[in-house]
Amino acid sequence: MKYLFAFALALSLVVMPVSVSAHEVQQFEINGEHYEFVVGSLNEPVTVDDKTGVYLHVREVGHVAGGEADHHAAAGALAGLEETLQVEISAGTEKKVLALSPIHDEPGAYRASFYPTVATTYSYRFFGTIEETPVDLAFTCSQAGHAVAEEDTKEVVLSEGVTRISKTGAFGCPAPKEDLGFPEPAVTMTSLRDDVAKANTLATGAMGVAVLAILGMAYIAMRKK
Helix, strand or coil: CHHHHHHHHHHHHHHCCHHHHHCEEEEEEECCEEEEEEEEECCCCCECCCCEEEEEEEEECCCCCCCCCCCECHHHEECCHHHCEEEEEEECCEEEEEECEECCCCCCEEEEEECCCCCCCEEEEEEEEECCEEEEEEEECECCCCCCCCCECCCEEEECCEEEEEEEECCECCECHHHHCCCCCCCCHHHHHHHHHHHHHHHHHHHHHHHHHHHHHHHHHHHHC
C-alpha cells in the first residue's frame, strides 16, 4: 500500500501546475486514506496592508469517482470542507479564526481573506474534521520566500488517525510595503498611525507651552496694576 501511495505522490508532483511552487504541500494519512493539502496565500507576492488570504486545496490521492453520491470532485478534490473545517491565522501572540469559502470553478479549493498589517511570520492552522476524523494541521509561511527545500518524507503522527506522510514547498510571508513602493516609498497604515501619534504629541506639547505663555503674560499684567 505504501509503495502505491509513493508512486501516486511522485506522479502528483510531476503533473502539478508550476504555480504550486509558491505553496506548501503536505500529504497526510487520515483514517487510513491519503490526502494532499496545498496551502499558500492569495495574491502573492503578499505585502503589508494589501488584501490577501489563506488558500487551501484538498484532494484524496488515488481516489476513484464513485457516482453521483460521491462528494469528491474532479481528480479526488474534496468538496464541502467549508462545513467541517475552519482556519486560525496567527502572527506572534495574535490569533483570529476565519471561515473557509469555496473558490468558484476550482473544485477542492477554499479561501479566507484578510489584510496583513505587520511584516512578520504568519501561520495557518486548519482544524475541524475530515471524513469525521478530527484534524489539526499547521502551515507556516517562510521568511525566505518560496525557498526550494528537499522533500521531507519522515512520517509524523499528529493525532489519533492522522499522520503526516510528506512535506515540501513553501509560501512567502508578507513583505514590508515600503520595499515595493514606486516611484515613492509606499506608506503603511502602521507608519501613518505612528506619524499621527507623533503629531498629536507635538501638538499637545505646543498647546501646553502656549497655555503657559498666556498664563505668564496674564500674571505679569496683573502685577503691573
